[in-house]
Amino acid sequence: MDTTQGQQAGRTGPAPIRRLDQEVVNRIAAGEVIQRPSSALKELIENSLDAGAAAINVVIKDGGLKMIQITDNGHGIRPADLPILCERHTTSKLKEFEDLQSISTLGFRGEALASITFVAHLSVVTMTAGQTHGYKATYKDGVLEGEPKACAAVKGTQITVENLFYNVTARRKAFKNVGEEYSRILDVISRFAVHNEGVSFSCKKHGENRADIHTLAASSRSENIRSVYGSSVARELIPIETSDDDPARSRFKMGGCISSANYSAKKTIMVLFINNRLVDCSPLKKACEAVYAAILPKASKPFLYMSITLPPEDVDVNVHPTKREVSFLNQEALIEAIQKAVEQKLLESNTSRTYYTQSLLPGVAAPAPKSPAGADEGPSQAVAATQKAHPRNMVRTDVLQPVGQLDAYVTKRLASARESPDDLAAIRRTVRQRRNPAIASEASELTSIQELLEEVNAGVHQGLSEIVRSNTFVGMADDTFALLQHKTKLFLANTVKLSKELMYQQVLRRFGQFNCIRLTPPAPLDQLLLIALDEEEALGRWQPNDGPKEEIAKVLSQLLVLKAEMLREYFRIEIDASGALHTLPLVLDQYSPDLDRLPQFALRLGNDVEWDTEKECFQTLAAAIAEFYAIHPPLVPRPDPFRTKSAGKSERGAADSLESPPLAEPGTAGNPEEGPEALDEMSGHERHQHAAGPCHCGDEREESGGGEKRRGNGASSRQAAGNGGEGIPGEGTSGGGVESGPGRGGGDAASVSEKEPLEDGNERGGEAGLALDAGRNGSERNGTEMCRAETEGDDEAAAEAVWAARDWNVQHLMFPAMRLFLKPQKFMATDGTMVQIASLENLYKIFERC
Numbered sequence: 001m002d003t004t005q006g007q008q009a010g011r012t013g014p015a016p017i018r019r020l021d022q023e024v025v026n027r028i029a030a031g032e033v034i035q036r037p038s039s040a041l042k043e044l045i046e047n048s049l050d051a052g053a054a055a056i057n058v059v060i061k062d063g064g065l066k067m068i069q070i071t072d073n074g075h076g077i078r079p080a081d082l083p084i085l086c087e088r089h090t091t092s093k094l095k096e097f098e099d100l101q102s103i104s105t106l107g108f109r110g111e112a113l114a115s116i117t118f119v120a121h122l123s124v125v126t127m128t129a130g131q132t133h134g135y136k137a138t139y140k141d142g143v144l145e146g147e148p149k150a151c152a153a154v155k156g157t158q159i160t161v162e163n164l165f166y167n168v169t170a171r172r173k174a175f176k177n178v179g180e181e182y183s184r185i186l187d188v189i190s191r192f193a194v195h196n197e198g199v200s201f202s203c204k205k206h207g208e209n210r211a212d213i214h215t216l217a218a219s220s221r222s223e224n225i226r227s228v229y230g231s232s233v234a235r236e237l238i239p240i241e242t243s244d245d246d247p248a249r250s251r252f253k254m255g256g257c258i259s260s261a262n263y264s265a266k267k268t269i270m271v272l273f274i275n276n277r278l279v280d281c282s283p284l285k286k287a288c289e290a291v292y293a294a295i296l297p298k299a300s301k302p303f304l305y306m307s308i309t310l311p312p313e314d315v316d317v318n319v320h321p322t323k324r325e326v327s328f329l330n331q332e333a334l335i336e337a338i339q340k341a342v343e344q345k346l347l348e349s350n351t352s353r354t355y356y357t358q359s360l361l362p363g364v365a366a367p368a369p370k371s372p373a374g375a376d377e378g379p380s381q382a383v384a385a386t387q388k389a390h391p392r393n394m395v396r397t398d399v400l401q402p403v404g405q406l407d408a409y410v411t412k413r414l415a416s417a418r419e420s421p422d423d424l425a426a427i428r429r430t431v432r433q434r435r436n437p438a439i440a441s442e443a444s445e446l447t448s449i450q451e452l453l454e455e456v457n458a459g460v461h462q463g464l465s466e467i468v469r470s471n472t473f474v475g476m477a478d479d480t481f482a483l484l485q486h487k488t489k490l491f492l493a494n495t496v497k498l499s500k501e502l503m504y505q506q507v508l509r510r511f512g513q514f515n516c517i518r519l520t521p522p523a524p525l526d527q528l529l530l531i532a533l534d535e536e537e538a539l540g541r542w543q544p545n546d547g548p549k550e551e552i553a554k555v556l557s558q559l560l561v562l563k564a565e566m567l568r569e570y571f572r573i574e575i576d577a578s579g580a581l582h583t584l585p586l587v588l589d590q591y592s593p594d595l596d597r598l599p600q601f602a603l604r605l606g607n608d609v610e611w612d613t614e615k616e617c618f619q620t621l622a623a624a625i626a627e628f629y630a631i632h633p634p635l636v637p638r639p640d641p642f643r644t645k646s647a648g649k650s651e652r653g654a655a656d657s658l659e660s661p662p663l664a665e666p667g668t669a670g671n672p673e674e675g676p677e678a679l680d681e682m683s684g685h686e687r688h689q690h691a692a693g694p695c696h697c698g699d700e701r702e703e704s705g706g707g708e709k710r711r712g713n714g715a716s717s718r719q720a721a722g723n724g725g726e727g728i729p730g731e732g733t734s735g736g737g738v739e740s741g742p743g744r745g746g747g748d749a750a751s752v753s754e755k756e757p758l759e760d761g762n763e764r765g766g767e768a769g770l771a772l773d774a775g776r777n778g779s780e781r782n783g784t785e786m787c788r789a790e791t792e793g794d795d796e797a798a799a800e801a802v803w804a805a806r807d808w809n810v811q812h813l814m815f816p817a818m819r820l821f822l823k824p825q826k827f828m829a830t831d832g833t834m835v836q837i838a839s840l841e842n843l844y845k846i847f848e849r850c
């Protein structure tokens with residue numbers, strides 16, 4: 001009652017109570033059961049399932065408002081029942097109220113068809129087994145109109161609902177968007193299709209030949225999921241089941257599948273069936289979302305399919321007119337148990353997660369697409385839209401093709417998924433070491449590796465170590481530089497150089513004990529090399545007189561095949577006799593390198609590694625891997641409408657930013673001279689990388705001079721460093737002033753326990769702590785849909801996602817890992833890797849006073 005009516009009633013006294021017309025009652029009741037086209041369809045599907053149908057076909061006109069037609073091959077309706085078929089409270093499913101306690105059919109009230117007839121025109125064609133013909137009957141307001149007419153039919157039932165809400169103008173007007181109603185219809189059918197293995201479903205718009213959903217009776221559940229929700233969901237599913245049988249706590253069984261940490265969408269899709277009823281349970285959904293929230297990037301959501309079976313006596317199915325809600329005993333305990341199971345599953349899968357990118361290197365057969373045509377539309381489209389491509393995961397097969405246009409997929413498997421006898425040996429070695437950590441692995445016993453590690457230790461810069469260990473990440477200042485605060489000072493940190501050094505040191509520490517990232521299908525080296533050489537040519541770094549590219553590619557790939565045993569044993573780079581690259585080392589847990597850079601990595605392996613002496617070989621290999629795994633700015637330009645100059649390629653972006661360091665304003669730095677100077681020095685270095693050829697990795701050797709091959713900023717820079725290499729540009733003498741304050745970092749490091757870096761990656765406390773978050777490495781989320789998204793002109797959004805993933809990696813993966821594992825080198829203090837740009841000491845004191 002609104003206020004006016006209330007006031008009126010107050011003035012004139014109570015209005016008389018009248019009995020409503022039955023027609024009004026029925027229409028009100030019908031409005032509760034049939035709220036929109038999709039709820040009418042849900043009722044009709046449930047009837048078909050109750051009738052034992054194995055095929056259910058739906059045709060929709062105008063979002064179901066004009067027509068919903070459902071045809072099934074169930075047991076049909078007896079002709080004698082047709083006169084009362086649509087009367088309210090007529091049902092073949094329930095006799096006594098007590099039956100409700102053990103009801104196994106989806107319907108029980110005898111209300112659905114009746115409700116539909118009060119708000120729409122309904123006709124039925126039906127035939128039972130053994131009849132020679134069927135009958136057609138039409139209904140209005142619950143009543144059969146005329147006599148059922150004999151007609152040709154097949155066993156089963158076809159129900160046609162037309163002009164829904166024709167007599168409820170307000171409701172009809174509320175459905176302006178027929179497209180949205182159709183989506184809701186597809187959503188309902190999708191859910192039933194996933195749950196009901198053994199029943200085929202199809203749905204199409206009236207007048208169209210192609211079905212938007214089509215599943216087969218013989219298909220498995222995961223095939224159904226693939227067919228309706230798309231392969232990006234289906235391939236990331238982990239089976240899950242749990243149960244409880246303690247009457248004091250909860251009694252249930254739950255089976256289903258949930259998406260792994262590799263999958264994320266904008267909206268949670270939760271397909272939930274309780275005792276085969278399609279229901280919603282928001283507390284359960286929220287509980288599951290909470291588990292994923294710790295793993296997935298912000299605002300990314302999972303896919304969940306769960307079928308819960310409860311003792312019928314524990315469930316009340318009759319709590320909502322649409323039957324979309326049920327109440328059950330011990331809901332909290334059940335939700336808690338399921339939440340735990342989800343958590344457990346995700347943690348398990350986190351150590352054996354699979355990363356896919358789409359790839360189709362020339363000559364490699366594409367995996368046959370499994371989803372039917374219909375999968376391109378409807379719900380799978382919704383998934384596609386949320387599953388943005390990360391072009392950096394796409395392996396380019398043609399230098400001219402934009403990043404991310406190709407079909408490729410990469411599988412990352414950890415130690416648990418190792419299969420070959422060599423893997424067994426590796427596992428045995430790891431176990432042996434774990435039992436007796438004092439025994440170093442054969443590989444790390446190699447003196448050359450020890451020497452390289454000692455060099456790293458000897459080269460540590462104490463001042464930088466302190467900064468790296470306890471800084472606060474402020475943000476990215478540009479494509480390459482991060483802004484860090486340490487105590488009262490601000491620093492610009494070159495993320496590429498820092499991450500390169502981090503990876504280099506990690507390679508040395510994990511030497512001979514890598515887990516791996518598996519490429520599926522394997523990438524033929526000669527083709528990777530050709531791509532890299534094409535890139536070189538495009539950059540003017542390959543000239544015809546260097547020799548035919550095909551020839552160079554062949555020779556280099558043959559060379560790598562010859563070195564395959566060593567590469568596999570020590571670096572987990574597996575190359576088969578045909579020259580196909582199978583695996584890459586897992587250098588930092590949960591991080592996979594930018595696969596767009598794979599061709600250049602192959603070229604660097606083939607061209608720049610010094611194979612002759614052991615130490616140089618390991619050093620140059622580690623450097624090549626570090627270069628590849630460093631967190632570079634993505635190759636796609638960062639979309640930025642306000643930017644006048646496109647960042648372009650990574651090195652370019654770095655160079656741009658170096659020409660005008662955004663934060664290095666004269667006068668703000670502790671030593672205004674040194675900051676920009678160091679930056680200029682580095683910009684020269686970066687530009688040099690462009691100029692070097694034919695393979696730009698060669699530049700590092702040049703810069704580092706004879707002895708220091710791995711780092712371009714090696715020996716010469718080290719020697720150049722003042723104070724025995726301990727100076728930090730711009731730091732001056734003001735270090736050590738204020739001990740506490742906003743710059744006091746180290747929180748992350750403290751929260752992640754450090755473990756012996758030589759341990760197996762998966763056991764590493766420190767990195768395991770980072771592992772969950774690492775799922776946010778957006779690069780791992782992609783699929784065919786992504787290519788679709790790309791081709792649909794969504795490049796900008798895709799590029800944004802790639803950049804967001806890169807920035808995320810820098811902040812949440814690289815910096816925390818650096819705090820734990822990086823031993824910053826002296827040369828980094830002078831080559832622009834870390835530059836102090838401001839001392840906030842005075843400013844800080846002002847704040848402190850405030």
Ligand SMILES: Nc1ncnc2c1ncn2[C@@H]1O[C@H](COP(=O)(O)OP(=O)(O)OP(=O)(O)O)[C@@H](O)[C@H]1O
Pocket residue numbers: 043047048051072074075076077085090091092093106107108109110111112113114157
């Ligand atoms: N597709 C069908 N095939 C065979 N019988 C059907 C079909 N649809 C309806 N019926 C018969 O019509 C009856 C009435 O259906 P209706 O949906 O109105 O009620 P219900 O399914 O019994 O209960 P509820 O209102 O809870 O759905 C059913 O009990 C069933 O016997």
Ligand SMILES: [Mg+2]
Pocket residue numbers: 043046047106107108112113
């Ligand atoms: Mg029913």
